[in-house]
Amino acid sequence: MIRKKKKRGQLIVLSGPSGVGKSTVISELLSERSDIHFSVSFTTRQPRVGEADGVNYNFVSRETFEGMIAREELLEHAEYVGNYYGTSLKVIQEKLDAGIDVLLDIEVQGAAKVRAKCPEAVLIFIIPPSFEELSRRLHRRATDQEEVIQGRLQKAREEYRQIPNYDYMVVNDKVSEAAAEIIAILTAEGCRTRNRLHLVDDVSLGR
Amino acid sequence: MIRKKKKRGQLIVLSGPSGVGKSTVISELLSERSDIHFSVSFTTRQPRVGEADGVNYNFVSRETFEGMIAREELLEHAEYVGNYYGTSLKVIQEKLDAGIDVLLDIEVQGAAKVRAKCPEAVLIFIIPPSFEELSRRLHRRATDQEEVIQGRLQKAREEYRQIPNYDYMVVNDKVSEAAAEIIAILTAEGCRTRNRLHLVDDVSLGR
Numbered sequence A, B: 001m002i003r004k005k006k007k008r009g010q011l012i013v014l015s016g017p018s019g020v021g022k023s024t025v026i027s028e029l030l031s032e033r034s035d036i037h038f039s040v041s042f043t044t045r046q047p048r049v050g051e052a053d054g055v056n057y058n059f060v061s062r063e064t065f066e067g068m069i070a071r072e073e074l075l076e077h078a079e080y081v082g083n084y085y086g087t088s089l090k091v092i093q094e095k096l097d098a099g100i101d102v103l104l105d106i107e108v109q110g111a112a113k114v115r116a117k118c119p120e121a122v123l124i125f126i127i128p129p130s131f132e133e134l135s136r137r138l139h140r141r142a143t144d145q146e147e148v149i150q151g152r153l154q155k156a157r158e159e160y161r162q163i164p165n166y167d168y169m170v171v172n173d174k175v176s177e178a179a180a181e182i183i184a185i186l187t188a189e190g191c192r193t194r195n196r197l198h199l200v201d202d203v204s205l206g207r
Helices: A022-032 A062-070 A089-097 A108-117 A131-141 A146-160 A175-191 A193-199 B022-032 B062-070 B089-097 B108-117 B131-141 B146-160 B175-191 B193-199
Strands: A011-015 A037-039 A074-080 A083-088 A102-105 A122-127 A168-171 B011-015 B037-039 B074-080 B083-088 B102-105 B122-127 B168-171
Touching: A011 A022, A011 A108, A022 A102, A022 A175, A037 A089, A062 A074, A062 A083, A074 A089, A074 A108, A083 A089, A083 A108, A089 A102, A108 A122, A122 A175, A131 A146, A168 A175, A168 B175, A168 B193, A175 A193, A175 B168, A175 B175, A193 B168, B011 B022, B011 B108, B022 B102, B022 B175, B037 B089, B062 B074, B062 B083, B074 B089, B074 B108, B083 B089, B083 B108, B089 B102, B108 B122, B122 B175, B131 B146, B168 B175, B175 B193
Parallel strands: A011 A102, A011 A122, A037 A102, A122 A168, B011 B102, B011 B122, B037 B102, B122 B168
Antiparallel strands: A074 A083, B074 B083
């Protein structure tokens, strides 16, 4: 006689320095857990080679983005290396209310804002096995000039200082293992007492 | 250049009402995670059929147990249905210091004492799919008289009130699934930021 109280979805925030391989980990995660809704962020930056509008990001103009800010349509937004990034509030709320877990890929400033608005959000920071490895990965990607890479490494150092604000850290050494750890975290969060008290039936409490 | 700072083991506390199938879940868990040290409790109660000294419990006399209390050799102890149950402090500390995870099977009073002494302990409460199912399992076990069974069910109701003190709830419907959830919880706890900050290398913090 389990009470069928409706369970809300979990809001999951993934952050990590540029070059850590977050997109690859997310792809692997979503292939294992296709029930998770990945929230596509809005940005004013230019698409990189291979990136598609509505898939990697919703690419919009600075004017459009500033309109969304003015109309308070964003859960969070931040400026990063000269471009805006932000998350639509409406879609997320609908999914969570329907019991669907929602995954956000956002940087540290945005994550802090989500934490402030949704204290129950699960914040996960992805780190590389070492900082040298992060540098190697950024150079291997070879889409950026050395100056830009150095800027990203400096930015990463600043982001690392925000790690204590995150609930969990996942090391992206092997992608499959990083994804497996995230899946374990989501399973564990689903077992948290506050998320399961509805499973205690009335009779056991003598009501 | 990951700093090899020594990681302490995790202290894991499992509780759950009599008849929920905790021992079976623990056997399954230990067969999957043989690196976990199961801390065998001390008790003054009589062994049940099939129970072995030093395996299920260390069975001791009331006099011996009271000597251990007097010498403060116990992490926690409690009286339950007229018998003492307790946990040796020394063995646990040695294992945790050596980086080994330690599993305790203790009832709610003992768990509250462990929480007070070790705030970082992970507390998991195992519940049956329903209270009717718990009653069925107790009757099926058929080692106890009806009066004893009713006493256990009443005790279970009281224990359920302590569930909010636990970090996690695991439903023992299928044993393999319950064990898998506990394994996911342990993986997730190992990913907690406070347990992984040693993975952030100095260079990333600009030291």
